[in-house]
Amino acid sequence: MFERKTGAELTVGGSRAWLSVIRLLPWLLVAPLFLVPFGAAVSAWSFGATPSNQASLVDRLLAVLSSPSILAALRFSLVQALMSTILSLALGLPGAWLLARHRFRGRSLYAALSGIPFVFPPVLFSLGFVRAWGRNGLVNAGLMSLFGWQKPPLDFAYSLSGVVIAHALLNFPLVVALVGAVWSRLPRTPEDAARCLGAGEGRILTTITLPSVLPGIAAAASLVFLYCFMSFAIPLTLGGGPNFATLEVSIYASVIGEQNFAKAGTIALLEGCCAVGVLVLYSLLNARSAAASTDAPAERVPLSALRPSARRLSVAWLLASGAMALSPLFALLVSSFTRVGRWGGAPTWSLESYFKTFTDPASLRAMVDSALLALVVAGLGVGIATLLLIGERRSGRTGIRGVFFALPVALSSVMLSLGYLVLFPLGASVGVLAIVQATAAYPLAWRALSAARSRIPAGLDEAAMLLGASRPRTLATVDLPLLRQALLSSFALCAAISLGEINAALMLNPADFPLLGLRAYRLMGSYQYPLACALGVIVCLFAGLAFAAADRLSDEAR
């Protein structure tokens, strides 16, 4: 109990002052990145107030808040997020159990699906979703040719169900990974003890296992809820009209459509408060579920050890859910190699979309500019994350500091962009776009780096210092080499996030700066699916390239 082994105590002599300066830096440099634009965005709700009616600012706020369109957006945001979360849990929990307790071929691949919501741009996911599950999508085409039907049987893509199903397909692998991780860290002995005491498997599940996994499920659910509540690209493309607009989409519509900054600011305040609340809830739940687990994982049994019926069901579930998660990517790829038949004829295989893309100067420029922007954003994002990491105690991203610097997860890039539009009324530059994207991306990089550092044994820094290494030398010879892989992969992660990002790009819309995600979105809007899909595939290739390069470089270090 008293064997204190935290590196947090390395505060001897002169390094104390040095450390406090480092600890202060994030508050001075990183906090303004989201606090200033969010403050500016929220301040916009008072726009248009004349001195004569300033006394009624609160009344005005209440009036805007109770306006039918905002209430409808709030209701839609909450309802679709709740439904999406429930569906994500339903799709994810069986996979979490299989992942936590079983060995099977392709297990790590199935777990890796959880990278999709982070790496795959939502706008491209939405595009792929429409190509897979839409009226003219692959699934309908398959069903029609299989059963000889004349009309497409599935028609839900552009509706509330479409938004919910797309969200669930995007996020359920996250449930699989998060809950699976908590589940697999549960010690197995209490279950064995219950078994010896005569409890049946059903009783063990309800009295021993589920109560222990519940905090983990709740944490995953709150995170998925947050992502769906703040979702932008999917409701924008699938929801369409004002009836199916989330708060996030309403901010965009108020600014771009109505030029009504006061309304946008009010919505930002409303959405920001809700989202921060959910983020805090998630952090509390996550801390609880982490506390409930041990580090010694239970042994996994091979799937073949299950009863034949259970085994077949498990395999079918894994294949079906995996295929569903991958269906938008697959449809995107297939669709990019097709040409729409004339006058609504059947599509045919073709390289036309790629040919058009690579001969179109605007598309080529979008590739170059997007790639350059992605590199800048990745540099900024990893830089911010590293700054946070250096100043933080080993115990990591828990506590108030951890929640505070994760705020960009809850203060969306749409809100931050609104703030920059308020701050720079004459139009935003590419630099602002890069900063907004980096602000949105750094929490993920920070999380990855923090996790990597917590895997470095605490004694290594101390051993280096006792052997005569100074703080900077310790950092350079021990911590950075051990973090190299995580640094490179978070760089690739930030680059991937930037590549297909449209939230800030649409809001800020820097003049004369075409971007791949934006172009794909516009092409999708004009139903030029093969072209849009080809751009989507190129975005994926770029992102894949970034990850491959990161992998290659970290391999070389070994």
Added chain:
Amino acid sequence: MSFLEIESIQKDYPDFSLEMGLSCEQGEIVVILGPSGGGKTTFLRIIAGLIAPDRGRIFLEGKDITGLPPRQRGVGMVFQDFALFPHYDVAGNIAYGPKAHYPRSEPKQLAAQVEKLLERFSLPGFGPRRIQGLSGGERQRVALARALAINPGLMLFDEPLGSLDATLRKELRGELRMLQREMGYTSISVTHDQEDALAVADRIVVVRDGRVVQTGTPEEVYARPKTAFVATFFGDANLIPMPDGLRFIRAEQIALASENPSTANLSLDITVSDIEYRGRDYLVKGQSNLGKDPLQLCFRMAHRPRVGDSVRIAFPESSLLPIMDDREIIKGV
């Protein structure tokens, strides 16, 4: 002034406080012994400079090092989990200290120095090996070589044998003694294992609840414990309440009356209540009229006594030593 002089170091935590002093001579092997949670490791880390004390000062070779960062202390430390750098090979680990101290040292010279250390620790040719492929004993030796590569005057060991299995422990205990004689460093180690402490130490410091309970040679601490806590911490002790206070006698000082008639002038009958076979002898527990706690004694007889037997035992009255009663506090630990 001694080689290392620690003037009543204090460190306060919300739920725990530490107040310990220590002085040791050059070349001495000091073992700090106590139950886990007693503040031993904290004390060791304060000496290393990894934790700053709230009060008190530390002098090494007459120089005040209290405020010195760890890297300027020239103190070697072997960590419990060895803390080897996983991204360096064996040679890289050993060369880390010399490189940090002399960044411009000649690579050839350094390589020769590393090779010499590897040979000393019976690891010839291990230089390019990866840490992950080493056994526990090999890691231990690499950790030792790494710490000794900067020629520290003072070596600190945090549970140096803690993570090794029993056979390896015994082997390495001997090796540590030999190494210390050869290199002549002063050694302070921390352990909760009495056997390790008795086997290795020149001097044992028994620690409990952040305070030093007793300091002395292994023989002193074993044979003449100051308190009931120290007595029961080493070996099988009998604590006998007498009208004039608590008395203490080791189990092996009591024998069958028939076996030990000459010096034993006190004898009494006991009823055997429990027997434990230990290879070289039996540890027998029996009820006597000396209090409600059973008396423990060692029988070296060829056949096993039976529970319920009544036997007459004897011991010299002079071996009943007066001892301080701190048992009440023990229960709180």
